[in-house]
Amino acid sequence: MDRALVDVVRRFNRTVTQRVGALDDSYLARDRPLAQSRLLWEIGPEGAEVAALRTRLDLDAGYLSRLLRTLEGAGLVVVGPGEGDARVRTARLTEAGRAEWELLDRSSDDLAWSMLAPLTDGQRTRLTAAMAEVEHLLMASLVAIEPCHPGEPGARACLRAYARELAARFDSGFDPDSSGVDDHEVVPPAGLFLVATVGSEAVGCGAVRLPSGEPAEIKRLWVSPSVRGLGVGRRLLDELERHAAAAGADSVRLDTNRSLTEAIQLYRRSGYREIPPYNRNPYAHHWFAKSLT
Template identity: 70%
Template sequence: MDEGLIAAVRRFNRTVTQRVGALDDEYMNRGRPLAQSRLLWEIGPDGAEVAALRTRLGLDSGYLSRLLRTLEGDGLVSVGPAVGDGRVRVAALTDAGRAEWVELDERSDEFARSLLEPLTERRRERLVAAMAEVERLLVASMVVIEPCPPGDPRARACVRAYAREVAGRFDDGFDPALSRPVRDEELVPPAGVFLLATLNGEPVGCGAVKLHRDAPAEIKRVWVSDAVRGLGLGRRMLDELERHAAERGWTAVRLDTNRHLIEAIALYRSAGYREVEAFNDEPYAHHWFCKPVAP
């Protein structure tokens, strides 16, 4: 990889990431330890489940509990059981906590304003556009693709999003009952694998491969959320699925797709897939592709 690009990224990390990050923290901080402010902020006016806070802030369970007790002691937060499940606890801001939250929100605004303030209108817009570009492209590095049980709620959410999307694009909707079924067991090793793509813990894409006996592996349910489209994630997902199939000894993968999924078709072609005769009777399919793979 080009040394110049790496040097540029490092310079950016140093000047922007470290310095602006530290300043932002300082603004957040005021009187209260940073971790408390951050937590208070993260709870937000609508409240939040403790588990959600834990993953979003990446805190130890015990540590988070303690922080919540402190905020409760200061009368800023109240923690109670969730309605559906008594084990789950929900943190909500009290009136005082809400006031404090508004204060933090204003500080944060103030800091953002201080960055834009010395610039002319034109430069402000250029800055914001460049920030959006950086943010978007960095997302690609933040997405993690890993195996996940197909029964996991996040996996289910992805599959539902997938079904919803194709339903909107196929000629006459999409009824999963009419499509060739995929049972969960078929997507669990050694029969197959389900991969989940997550961004900061949130599901943003999925893909699966069924390892048929005495037949090429079959790729299913490749889906990428709108939020992260255009970042090469679909390609990465395909690569991973192919890798899994190849590592387990399969020498070819194949898949079927609908004529309306034109970006997907373009992706398959550019990824080395060749169109072949129909190898199944999937009612929603118009194209069938195959690609040889090697470990």
């Protein structure tokens, strides 16, 4: 633990985080309680599912419900049944709510600009570059990777996002039911499922099957666009390989679609070599393997 570096981080936490955070809150709060403003902001012009709001803002279900009722009472929001599942309700802004949201949006712009305004052009460039760097690197250290049952909500969310993304990127589309991995295959001791989270939001996942007598197989490796390029995929892959090796696997293999170029790059950089097809996965164009010994 490097004293000098820790001191810089502490100083940063103290001054920037508190001072700017307080400012940000006061800009947001205007004349409404802070929690209401935050919620209104988070719903946004697109609307949002109540469940999503709960995890994003990390609120108690009862408290959130009450906040929504208040906003509804003020005529800013309507909560209606969701598209698919009628239990998952969706909050949308009314005309008035949208106007309020735009006001918040503008005042957030104002705050940002007030930080840049007193600086020279050169200082502005330096400040924003440094901010982007801090954000980027901090994100990396806020990602936590943990084993998890594939049925848990965070895992589910990742798998849904994974399927959506494959459906969008594959030329042939993608049918999630044909993915050919059952939950129980990636639950210990048959395998392992990992999720990467930032705060309470799941931002990545990955699984490994450990069939007896066969090489281990990596499945469902996915990283949210919001944290790509921060080494999360690499960390998930490493962790899965470590688990496979600890479980006695000599090698690990996987298949992938040609449209997933970032993943293919990751596999090559991690020491995977292309091999002939070992299965008949209709979505696969490339098959890779890596020795763990």
